[in-house]
Structures are given as C-alpha cells and as structure tokens.
Amino acid sequence: MEDFRNYLGIYWMFSVICCMFWIFSPAEGKTMSRVVGSTVILPCKNESNSTFNQLTWNRNGTKLFAFHPTRPLYIYEEALRLNINMSESELYPLVIESVQKSHTGNYTCEVQTDKRTEVRKWELIIADPELKKAGNMLVIAVASAVPCVCCLIFILAWIILHRVRKQRAEDHSPTAAMQEKEEDIYENCLEIEASQRRGYNQHQRYKHRTR
Template identity: 60%
Template structure:
C-alpha cells in the first residue's frame, strides 16, 4: 500500500512539472520583442474547419478590429489612432499588422475567433523597445572590445619599460661593484709591489767619521 502511495506521489509530481513547463513554454512562444520603427505581424488562424462567423482583435481588452464575412471589417477609433490594420490576404489572413511600431503599441493582444460551432482565442504579448537600447548595447560591446586590447597593450608596455629600467640599474650596480673590486685589487697589487721593492732595496750606510 505504501508503495502505491509513493508511486502516485511521483506521478503527481511529474505531471505537475510537465504542466508547468508546457504553460511557461507556451507563454514564452507568444511573446514578441521588437524595436521602434519595425513592422509587426501577429498571426491569428482558424485552426478548425468550422465556418468563421466573427474575428475580433483586442489590445489590453479594448476592441480594435472586428471582421465578419458578411459585414467585412469594422475598425475602432483606437485602431485608427494606433494605425493598426488586419490582413485579409494570403498566408497572413486575419493577422494584425502594424506597419511602423511605436512604444504605444506595447501591450497584450487577443484574437477572438467565433465559428458556427464554437469560439476560441489566441493571445500575444508585444514589447516595443527603443533604438537606443539596442544601439547603446552594441556601442558598449564595441567599446569594450576595443578598449580591452588597448589597455592590455598599455600595461604590457609599462611593465616592459619598468623591467628594463630595473635590469639596467641592476647591471650598472654590478658593473660598478666589479670595477670597484678591480680598483681595490690593483691598489693592493701596487702596495704589495712597492713593499717588495722597498724590502729588497740595499741599505747604504754612511762611513763613520773617525
């Protein structure tokens, strides 16, 4: 009995993890980030073979566009002010089209589909960023890429100059010490030579006066 409860507990945990992963992956797939001035297309497709009766686009729960096969397209004042259109041709059928995105287009978009057999909806999160954000980031990367090698070269040159100066000083000191030792050796040799000469020199005595 305990094994059964453990088995059921493991299955519940795995199922919960799978559900959470599916929810977050779906939400991430419906999030779009664009820059100001770019063209944005949010697709909304009738995934069933049912007859479409009405399709409505909303932004932050405010109606933008409504399409009916009989009455065609109904635009709201909000859609006109934001310059938002709906595509009714080709592979972009029923897609929401923003020709030139602005910061004011940032928001949550919902596409509601009504058919003769039911209804459904598709959601999008649209984020519009300024050019400066991406531009500043690229400039920062370029600045770092250029400055780092220059700083490394400067550090290498300074270290090389310091090391060379230290080596010169050490060499000069060793040479001066060596020259001093040589001078001392020469001086000592001269003293020894003079002492030897003075020792071997004959003594001349003056005759005594009688």
C-alpha cells in the first residue's frame, strides 16, 4: 500500500509537469501567428554550402516569386494581388506590410541546388486584435485552472485511497473477532472435556474403594 501511494504521488507530479510544459511551451518555429495590420517576414535560408540555381516562393500551391542568381526577380500576379514583396537579401524573405486576413495560408520556399531541392514551409495565421486578446485570456485562464484541477484530482485520489484502506481494515476486523470467538469455544470445550475426565476418574476410584 505504501508503494502504491508513492507511485500515485510520482504520477501526479509528472502529470502536473507535463500539463505546465504543454501550456507554456513556445509555438513551433514554422508556425507564425500575427494580428491584422502588423508586418510579417518569412525567411528562406539556403542551409547548404552549394550555390542555388533557383528559388521559388509559393502560397497554397500558387507561385508568388521566382528568383535566379543571374536573372531579375520574377513576380507573379498572386504576389501583386496580395501586395507581397520579396527581399533579395541573404535570407530571401517574404515581406508583408500591414498584413490582412487574406494573407492567411501555407507558404513554401523551394531552393534548387546542384545536389538537391530544399523546402522551407511556413504556416501564417492572421487574427483580429480582439480575438487575439480573447485567446490570450483563454490561455491564462487554462494555465490557472490546470494546477487547480491537478490538485483536485490528487485530493480525490487520496480520499479514495483512504476509504479503500478503511474498508479493508473493517473487512479484517470481523474475521479477527470470529477467530478469537472460535478459540474461546475451543478452549471451553477442552475445559469441559477435562472436567468430565476428572469426574469419571473420581467415580471409578470411588467404585473401586466400595468393593
């Protein structure tokens, strides 16, 4: 029973740590969340040491830009429609000024080198400032509620464990009482049998003397 209590305590602490880590862990690097009106920069860095032949930016499968080191930057109609720019700096990033909900989507940068094709993916999520504020308040509320829920679960588990131990103790008590009663009955039987034997022996001696 003591081992079970120790296991329960360790499991509870591990659950609390996992819950807190899940709540406060930062978002994945390839997912970006911004509010309407802010500026967004999506970098695309060539991690290989070889010189790339062509770089292409896509949004939801539609081409935005195509860049070749020896040619001018080619801009597609989708980039013009969404007012998206691409910088020809080292990271070749997409630059979106005053981002809107229409910019939400999956952005992909493909870098073609002599050896392989490298792909960088970004998921851009755009939300209203009010919704962003409400989401932050929800996260704070959940972060505050989770420790309370974990403590409540621990208290309930302790109460259940205590009741189980009490029930087991009560189950053992009648058994012990019955054993004591049986022992008393057995001892009384032995005493009665001994008394009968003593009375029988005295009767035999008395008959022997009368003869």
